[in-house]
Amino acid sequence: MAGLTPSQTIGPFFAAGLRWAITATARAARGDEITIEGRVLDADGKPLADALVEVWQPATSGDALGGLQRIATDAGGGFRFHVARDAVQVNVVVLARGLLKAACTRVHLAADRVPAAVPPARVHTLVALPTANAGRFAWDIRLGGEHETVFFAL
Amino acid sequence: MRMTAGTHPDYRWPDYRSTLTRGPSQPLVTIAPGPDDLAPLVVPATMLAPHDADLTRQSTGAPLGERIVVSGRVIDEDGKPVPDSLIELWQCNAAGRYRHPVDNHDAPLDPHFAGFGKTLTDADGNYRFITIKPGAYPWGNHRNAWRPAHLHFSLFGNVQAQRLVTQMYFPGDPLLAFDPIYHSVPAAARERLIAAFELGRTLEGVALGYRFDIVLRGRDATPPER
Numbered sequence: 001m002a003g004l005t006p007s008q009t010i011g012p013f014f015a016a017g018l019r020w021a022i023t024a025t026a027r028a029a030r031g032d033e034i035t036i037e038g039r040v041l042d043a044d045g046k047p048l049a050d051a052l053v054e055v056w057q058p059a060t061s062g063d064a065l066g067g068l069q070r071i072a073t074d075a076g077g078g079f080r081f082h083v084a085r086d087a088v089q090v091n092v093v094v095l096a097r098g099l100l101k102a103a104c105t106r107v108h109l110a111a112d113r114v115p116a117a118v119p120p121a122r123v124h125t126l127v128a129l130p131t132a133n134a135g136r137f138a139w140d141i142r143l144g145g146e147h148e149t150v151f152f153a154l
Numbered sequence: 155m156r157m158t159a160g161t162h163p164d165y166r167w168p169d170y171r172s173t174l175t176r177g178p179s180q181p182l183v184t185i186a187p188g189p190d191d192l193a194p195l196v197v198p199a200t201m202l203a204p205h206d207a208d209l210t211r212q213s214t215g216a217p218l219g220e221r222i223v224v225s226g227r228v229i230d231e232d233g234k235p236v237p238d239s240l241i242e243l244w245q246c247n248a249a250g251r252y253r254h255p256v257d258n259h260d261a262p263l264d265p266h267f268a269g270f271g272k273t274l275t276d277a278d279g280n281y282r283f284i285t286i287k288p289g290a291y292p293w294g295n296h297r298n299a300w301r302p303a304h305l306h307f308s309l310f311g312n313v314q315a316q317r318l319v320t321q322m323y324f325p326g327d328p329l330l331a332f333d334p335i336y337h338s339v340p341a342a343a344r345e346r347l348i349a350a351f352e353l354g355r356t357l358e359g360v361a362l363g364y365r366f367d368i369v370l371r372g373r374d375a376t377p378p379e380r
Contacts, residue, residue: 002231002369004161005346006339008321009170011306013252017244017270018308024201042175050256056314058190066195089188095319098172100163100338102319115185122180143176153182154191154315 007101012050014095015072022072024064029082029135036107036128036137039077040094043144047077051096053141055081057089088113094141103151107139118150125149161343169334171295191315192373197240199274207273209243209285217267219248219286221361224322224349228279228309228368235279236316236370242308243283244270250289259291284361290329302329302336309368316370323348324364 029035040048050073057067071079083090087109094103107128108114114123125147128139142149165177205211210221228236246252246269249261253269267286275281288303304321311317323330325348330336336344346369355363 002229002233003343003346004231004371005318005320005368006343007162007318008306008335008339008347010308010319011321013246013254013257014244014306014308016253016268017242017306020201020272021242043179044175046175048176054317056190058193059196065197065201067190067193089190091190091314093317096176098170098176100165100167100170100173100177100335102317103165103178115183117183117185119183143178148178148180150180150183151178153184154187 009097009100010052010095012097014052018052018070019072021065021068021070025069027064027069027082030062032084032086033082034085034109034135034137035080035082036139037078037080038128038138038140040073040079040096040141041077041143041145042098043148045142045145048073048096048143049075049077051077051094053079053081054093054095055083056091056093057083057087083107083109085109092141094143099143103141103143103149104154105141105149105151109137122150160340163338163340167334167338169296170338173338187315192313195239195310195312195314197238197274197310201240202272202274206271207281207283209267209269209271209283211284212268212271213266215266217247217264217286219264219267219289221284222287223282223284223355223357223361223363224305224366225280225282225355225363226349226365226367228275228281228311228370230311230316230370230372232372234373235275235277236311237275237277237279239275239279239312239316240272240310241275241281242270242272243285244306245285245288245304246291248286248289250291261289261291284357287324295334300329300332302327302333307368309370311370313373316373318368318370320368321347322366325349325351
């Protein structure tokens, strides 16, 4: 067995280099999709203005780059992506300065779809909630603090 | 004694300050990969622009600095090649400055160097970039902190579970001894991040050659024990 190459942080300066795929995968919600909006927050609740969020769904024929949506958080830590209303598994990967390796999570539209291995008290961190706007759900990614999002060893 | 077994850094590494508020502190939850984690990842070659793998030829003129060629092979931990997979590269210029709005290091930008590129591995997992050796630069982590020269690599592999973001360092760099990001990696695995100088990879009269082989998880790897 060859020795695995270790992970290192993406750092604060990835924007220009990785933008091509942010642009290529940006799109409007499709007819069978809902939109998830939220912020990436640190342990003190402070938004990350320099995080990269990569969302993976099963590939469809209209995709630019498989099932990937790559999003750079905005100045307020905000992100937005679209997922199939009946999605079974939506993988979400967070990369940022201060993260020495990817933080891998999943988002669900209902608590009963969260993997059984997740402790019951933390299930809510993986569930996007409907908002007053039809087709829009809210979900924050918390890298620490009382409601730290569940991250997976995959 | 601190546990330093394994390959990857822990999320929290106190010498790298921002890990303390950004690194998750709850235990990771182990789950088996779902079918999507192991679905093939195909990146169309149409995503590549003509000089994406040669960062010295993306402008109307030549960038300043020492030209280098960085090449190697991407394999998985079972030794199998990782073919047709996307590698993204980004870096600062020879003076230690990124073309990025929040980089306020007092060093000049190079109008002929953007500092990023991408390529696909070939059928045998091989890749090659031509670029400029990046400079060292100061950062605010601690007093008199300087990052060693490094290239940022982002790899997609052939399946989602192989995704990796890392940094490549240069052999003999005296700043490695002081860099908390490099030292966040367990000692036994750290040197895998240092490229090897190879005269045989040097383009005679053009660019010094470095080899940086990269090993990703096996396609069917099970989650690591925690």
